[in-house]
Amino acid sequence: MTERMIAHLDADAFYVxxxxxxxxxxxxxxxxxxxxGPRSVVTTASYEAREYGVGSAMPTTRARRLCPxxxxxxxxxxxxxxxxxxxxxxVRSHFEQIEVMGLDELYIDLSEMVSPRAAVRRxxxxxxxxxxxxxxxxxxPNKLVAKVASDAEKPKGFVALTSEQAxxxxxQSTPRLLPGIGPKTSAKLSRIGIDxxxxxxxxxxxxxxxxxxxxxxxYLHRRAHFQDDSPIxxxxxxxxxxxxxxxxxxxxxxxxxxxxxxxxxERLCSSLQARGHRGRTISIKVRLxxxxxxxxxxxxxxxVNDSTTVTTVACELLRAYAPAKPVxxxxxxxxxxxxxGQAQQSTQPEPTKKLQQRLLFxx
DNA sequence: TCTGGGGTCCTGCGGCGT
DNA sequence: TCTGACGCCGCAGGACCC
Numbered sequence: 079m080t081e082r083m084i085a086h087l088d089a090d091a092f093y094v095x096x097x098x099x100x101x102x103x104x105x106x107x108x109x110x111x112x113x114x115g116p117r118s119v120v121t122t123a124s125y126e127a128r129e130y131g132v133g134s135a136m137p138t139t140r141a142r143r144l145c146p147x148x149x150x151x152x153x154x155x156x157x158x159x160x161x162x163x164x165x166x167x168x169v170r171s172h173f174e175q176i177e178v179m180g181l182d183e184l185y186i187d188l189s190e191m192v193s194p195r196a197a198v199r200r201x202x203x204x205x206x207x208x209x210x211x212x213x214x215x216x217x218x219p220n221k222l223v224a225k226v227a228s229d230a231e232k233p234k235g236f237v238a239l240t241s242e243q244a245x246x247x248x249x250q251s252t253p254r255l256l257p258g259i260g261p262k263t264s265a266k267l268s269r270i271g272i273d274x275x276x277x278x279x280x281x282x283x284x285x286x287x288x289x290x291x292x293x294x295x296x297y298l299h300r301r302a303h304f305q306d307d308s309p310i311x312x313x314x315x316x317x318x319x320x321x322x323x324x325x326x327x328x329x330x331x332x333x334x335x336x337x338x339x340x341x342x343x344e345r346l347c348s349s350l351q352a353r354g355h356r357g358r359t360i361s362i363k364v365r366l367x368x369x370x371x372x373x374x375x376x377x378x379x380x381x382v383n384d385s386t387t388v389t390t391v392a393c394e395l396l397r398a399y400a401p402a403k404p405v406x407x408x409x410x411x412x413x414x415x416x417x418x419g420q421a422q423q424s425t426q427p428e429p430t431k432k433l434q435q436r437l438l439f440x441x
Numbered sequence: 442t443c444t445g446g447g448g449t450c451c452t453g454c455g456g457c458g459t
Numbered sequence: 460t461c462t463g464a465c466g467c468c469g470c471a472g473g474a475c476c477c
Contacts, residue, residue, distance in 0.1 A: 119445050134477090140442055180477045260475045293451075317449075324445060359469080369444070375470060407445090 083188040084310065085198050086216040086224035087169070090233035092182035093122040095211050096161050097151050108148035112138040115326050117406075121153050125233065161209060168205055172197070177310045183228075185221055187310040195238060202236075218244065222306035225257055241304040249276035256301045263290070263298070278302035315415070319355065320363075321346040322409030328367045329405045332397070339392045340385075342410040347385035355415050356381035360391040363409035364401055371407075374399050381416045388412060 089095065093111045098104055108127035112120040120141050123132040130145035142150070162181040169176055175187035188194035195217060202213045216227025217238035226244060227237040239247065248255060253275055254264040270289060272278050278286075279302035287295030300306070321342045329335055339362065350356065360382075361375035374395040382388065392410050 113445070115445090117443090117445075121445090135445080137442065137444055140444090143442090182477080258475075262474060291452080314449090318447095320447065322446060361470090371472085373471060377469060409446090411447095 081189070082219055083191070083194055084218060084221050084224045085186045085188055085194070086218075086221065086228040087184050087186065087198075087202070087213045088216070088225075088228040088232070089165075089182035090212045090214055091122055091124055092162075092211070093153060093158055094124045096158055097154075098124075099210055101149075101151075104149055108132070108145050110138075110141055110145070110148045110150050111153050112141060112150055114138070114150075114152055117324050117326060123148075161211065164209055165205055165211065168208060169201065172201055175310050175312070177312065185224065185310050188217070199236070218304075220304070220306040221308055221310070222257065222301065223304050226255060226304075229255075244304040245275070245279065245302075249279075250274050253278050253298075253302065258301055259298065263294075266290075267298075275302050316353075316355065317415060318357065318411055318413035319346060319350060319353075320409055320411035321349075322363060322407060324365070324407045325405075329408075332400075335396055335401075335405060335408060336393050338408050339396060339410060340389045342408065343389040343392055344385045346410055346412060347383055347388055350383040350412060355412075356383040357412040357414045357416070358382070359412070359414040360388055360395075361411045361413065362392050362395045362399075363407065363411065364396065364399060364405055365407035366401060366403040367406055368403060369406070372399065375413075377414065381414075383412065 094109050097109060097111060101109075106126065107124070108130060109124040110120055110127050110132055111122045112118055116139070118138045120132060120134055120136045120138060122134060123141070127141075127145050127148050130148070132141045132145050132148065138150070141148070158181055166176075166178060166184070169184065169186065173186045173188075177185040179185065186198070188198070191197055198215055198217065202215060206212055212234050214228045214232045214235040215237070216224040216229070216235070218224040218227055219241055223239055223241055223244045226248065227239050228235065230237050230247070252264065252273065253259045253267050254261070255275065259267075266289070267273070267278065272281060278298060281299065283296040283299040285295075286298050289295065290298060323338065323342060325338075329338065358379075358381050359375055359377045361373050363371065363373050365371045376391055376395060378387075378391070388410060396408075
């Protein structure tokens with residue numbers, strides 16, 4: 079097999095950068111894009127705001143305490159989608175094999191190219207000139223190395239590494255740096271004395287399997303060695319779609335919950351119909367005031383996408399569950415879409431092999 | 442500190458048919 | 460008729476990602 083070469087392009091503070099184009103007077107100042115409700119969280123913070131400890135997914139109330147002088151702006155996803163579309167069009171005009179991972183990042187397969195690095199440098203320059211957006215670039219023999227490299231020198235980074243170089247460079251970093259190792263796995267690793275990527279790499283797959291199971295164990299070992307053979311794949315078919323809402327105040331009355339489920343089902347079904355999707359499994363998600371979250375599901379004989387059926391089933395599931403505490407979030411999901419062959423057999427050996435080609439471009 | 446919304450995949454378990 | 464092994468499916472929860 080010929081040596082692969084993959085680039086990962088990651089936008090620098092994507093949403094904030096777009097907001098700064100509309101509000102140039104805020105350049106160089108702490109800016110936070112966040113929802114305004116009492117239970118909202120931060121979507122993106124400018125690098126100036128990050129110096130105060132503000133970060134993504136942090137409750138907005140906390141961000142305001144940490145950096146009261148920051149300008150808080152509500153997210154405008156339609157605008158961000160437009161900008162992303164423009165960037166993807168530029169990338170596609172120069173490269174054939176790309177994989178979009180969200181609004182602000184993508185992979186490019188450079189394997190067959192003559193001078194790939196120069197080509198990517200030209201690309202990010204062109205994106206900057208035409209859109210005003212800056213990107214950090216990571217290049218490596220696989221997606222894992224490319225992804226970690228793109229994050230290493232943000233903003234405006236350009237880092238190319240082999241797997242061996244990545245192993246050396248990040249040897250003393252926390253395993254949390256590796257995509258696929260989240261807070262839970264990282265904490266569990268720490269509990270057994272593994273606090274660095276080097277330590278994880280030095281642990282045998284067998285020993286890891288004992289702790290993490292037959293799949294995750296060897297997977298963690300490969301991650302630590304920066305081994306990754308997952309392909310660049312253009313598109314994936316969606317397998318489910320959902321709508322959920324956190325209420326600014328917890329709901330107690332069952333009738334009010336039914337009303338919310340009906341609204342969510344309607345929103346969900348109009349989107350399903352627009353996409354031509356129908357599914358057999360309807361589920362609800364209920365988050366109680368103490369933050370415990372439960373899901374309840376029912377699989378029907380027929381594929382459906384009409385809001386009457388979805389609402390009815392969702393309400394029946396809620397009635398059967400009968401929440402014992404006030405409810406802070408309700409969600410409705412339709413899964414098990416028809417067509418496309420039986421998606422049952424997973425062709426993906428990697429636990430993290432999930433390509434989020436989701437609701438990116440519906441305005 | 443008080444935790445969004447929209448996704449994917451994995452794991453473990455129990456029911457059921459063969 | 461009963462029992463056990465096995466595989467499939469649905470369900471629930473968990474972990475992770477952007």
